[in-house]
Amino acid sequence: MAKQKKKHVEKIKIGSFERKFLMAKAGLVAGTRYASKSAGAMLKGQDRRRKAHKRALSQEAHYLVEELGKLKGSVVKIGQMMALYGELFLPEEITDALHTLEEDTTPVAWTTIHHALITELGAERLLELEIDPVPLGAASLGQVHRAVRKSDGKQLCLKVQYPGVAEAIDSDLSTVASLLKLTRSIKMGKDFDQWFNEIRFMMHREVDYYEEAHTTKKFRKQLADDHRYVVPDVIDRYSTGAVLCTTYEEGLTVNCDAVLGLTLERRNKLSKAALDLLFKELFVWQEMQTDPNFGNYRVRLSENGQSDQLVLLDFGAVRSFDDSIMKPVQLMIKGGYLRDKKRVLEGAVSVNFMQDHFPPKILSAFTEIVYDLVEPFANEQNPPPAFTLNQFGEYCWALSDLPARVARKAAISALSKHFNMPPKEFLFLQRKLVGVYTMISVLKAEFNGQDVFEPYFELLTDHIEEGDYQQA
Numbered sequence: 001m002a003k004q005k006k007k008h009v010e011k012i013k014i015g016s017f018e019r020k021f022l023m024a025k026a027g028l029v030a031g032t033r034y035a036s037k038s039a040g041a042m043l044k045g046q047d048r049r050r051k052a053h054k055r056a057l058s059q060e061a062h063y064l065v066e067e068l069g070k071l072k073g074s075v076v077k078i079g080q081m082m083a084l085y086g087e088l089f090l091p092e093e094i095t096d097a098l099h100t101l102e103e104d105t106t107p108v109a110w111t112t113i114h115h116a117l118i119t120e121l122g123a124e125r126l127l128e129l130e131i132d133p134v135p136l137g138a139a140s141l142g143q144v145h146r147a148v149r150k151s152d153g154k155q156l157c158l159k160v161q162y163p164g165v166a167e168a169i170d171s172d173l174s175t176v177a178s179l180l181k182l183t184r185s186i187k188m189g190k191d192f193d194q195w196f197n198e199i200r201f202m203m204h205r206e207v208d209y210y211e212e213a214h215t216t217k218k219f220r221k222q223l224a225d226d227h228r229y230v231v232p233d234v235i236d237r238y239s240t241g242a243v244l245c246t247t248y249e250e251g252l253t254v255n256c257d258a259v260l261g262l263t264l265e266r267r268n269k270l271s272k273a274a275l276d277l278l279f280k281e282l283f284v285w286q287e288m289q290t291d292p293n294f295g296n297y298r299v300r301l302s303e304n305g306q307s308d309q310l311v312l313l314d315f316g317a318v319r320s321f322d323d324s325i326m327k328p329v330q331l332m333i334k335g336g337y338l339r340d341k342k343r344v345l346e347g348a349v350s351v352n353f354m355q356d357h358f359p360p361k362i363l364s365a366f367t368e369i370v371y372d373l374v375e376p377f378a379n380e381q382n383p384p385p386a387f388t389l390n391q392f393g394e395y396c397w398a399l400s401d402l403p404a405r406v407a408r409k410a411a412i413s414a415l416s417k418h419f420n421m422p423p424k425e426f427l428f429l430q431r432k433l434v435g436v437y438t439m440i441s442v443l444k445a446e447f448n449g450q451d452v453f454e455p456y457f458e459l460l461t462d463h464i465e466e467g468d469y470q471q472a
Contacts, residue, residue: 074165074203075172076140081199082176107138108162113145116163120240129238131158141165141207146248155248156235159209166207166242173200198424206316209244215318216246222285223312228273230300230311251298251311255442259299264446266308270299271397271445273310275452278436282333282429283456286326290428291317292435294442325351325425327461334460335367336374337453339382344370353426369409373433375402377449395448398441403434 083095110133117126130150135143142161149156177196205211213234220231230249238245252259259267274297281288289296291314298311321329328347335343344367348354354366375384376395383389388400 074141074169074207075176077206078169078172078176078199078203080140081202107135107143110134112163113143113160116160117158117243119163120243121238125238129156129158147245156238157232157246157248158238159244159246161207161209161242166204169203169207170200173203195424202317208241208316209239210241212244212316212318213239215315216244218287219289219312219315219318222280227307228269228309229277230309232311232313249298249300249311249313251300254294254297254299254439258301260443262301262308263305264444266305267443268445268447270308270310271440271443272447272452274436274439275449277310277312278432279453279456281432282326283330283459286322287318287320288429288432289315289317290319290432292431292438294435294439297439319425319428321425321429325429329426329429330459330461332370333374334457334462336370337377337379337382337457339371341367351426365409369406372402372406372409373430375400376437377453379450390446393448394446396444396446397437398444400441403438403441406434 113135114133117131128150129147131145131147133145135145136157137144142159142165145158145160147156147158148154173196213236216232216234220233223229223231230251232246232249235245235247259270262270289312296312296314298313300309300311302308328350331347331350332344335341335345335347341364345354345356345363348366349356354363375388376397378384384395384400388395388402390396390399
């Protein structure tokens with residue numbers, strides 16, 4: 001008789017000697033095997049040796065990721081963040097393996113969650129709620145349960161952090177860094193340290209539910225008068241640093257049949273709302289929900305078909321950006337929109353992404369990437385490529401294949417010896433931009449983004465300062 005799959009885990013093993021030992025063992029095995037295979041490859045020709053190195057690294061990276069995935073907890077989220085933001089720091093074989101890490105969809109037992117709720121809220125407050133022990137969803141750091149407030153029947157959501165996850169982050173991060181070093185697959189240095197410290201900051205931000213409650217309230221207030229968006233209301237009485245209680249907001253996933261089956265007009269309206277929100281974050285608030293996963297959106301359909309809404313979820317990854325980053329970014333966007341190479345490169349040089357002495361070919365390649373990024377809201381003087389337009393001259397987001405085209409060009413540019421590591425904030429912005437584009441592509445929207453972009457154009461920086469940059 002086949003063994004039945006376990007429906008839940010009792011708890012996440014956090015900070016135990018066994019956990020650290022298993023992680024260290026996995027790294028040592030992967031590193032040793034990689035070194036052994038690399039040594040054997042030395043006897044082959046240069047091309048065969050290079051291919052053998054890449055194959056060995058890929059095999060051991062997948063082995064290492066598979067072992068880490070068994071441990072659950074923060075290490076899974078760490079791996080996912082590294083895959084998402086580490087493409088410029090880590091070998092392709094490593095990021096490919098990290099992308100296979102999935103959220104832990106096996107929930108933690110209700111007895112463990114219930115004990116955590118009692119610890120956080122106290123028995124008296126907990127008795128005010130009727131909580132469904134079956135979670136709505138489970139992830140690597142916590143899980144969400146639906147609840148009802150008994151006094152008035154209010155529908156609520158409780159996001160409950162797994163006990164001990166927050167305390168294990170620094171230990172897990174240090175161990176993962178050691179594992180990468182043991183595999184001898186990456187070059188440790190200043191760039192890696194800065195990037196890894198950013199992962200550390202983001203992880204601690206993810207488990208700070210007080211901060212998430214604050215940013216959720218802030219976005220709700222900012223969008224209160226815009227009927228296109230719904231932001232859950234935070235219920236402070238049942239919220240702590242490890243429990244976040246919000247109103248339960250109905251909505252469908254973006255890629256479900258009901259949403260994809262909407263008329264083009266309704267899908268366009270939803271897409272324009274997503275794009276307009278991106279511009280508000282970029283140009284008005286200078287504060288952005290940086291997680292590019294469009295699973296953070298839901299769609300609430302209206303009965304009359306005229307006022308569908310985007311339900312915005314999960315504000316644990318909100319980042320503020322100061323003028324030192326946003327002014328150059330705005331300058332590059334404005335330069336891209338106007339097809340003004342000087343503005344584009346002035347912004348890039350100001351953040352040390354490019355240098356004015358770089359070869360013209362390198363500077364031109366970077367400029368073309370920026371031109372591509374603003375392609376969906378191009379003006380009549382600089383229209384998008386003909387293959388991206390429908391018979392009415394409207395931009396076809398899915399047909400354009402823009403995210404893939406930008407990724408290909410960016411990957412080629414990153415191989416250049418002249419390539420400078422961009423500021424970490426630039427990576428978040430680029431990822432969010434591509435994430436919104438991808439969601440609109442999934443909706444198969446067909447509209448020119450210029451009308452959405454134009455109201456923000458005058459807010460963009462015109463220049464940073466006059467320097468000695470000479471247009472290539």
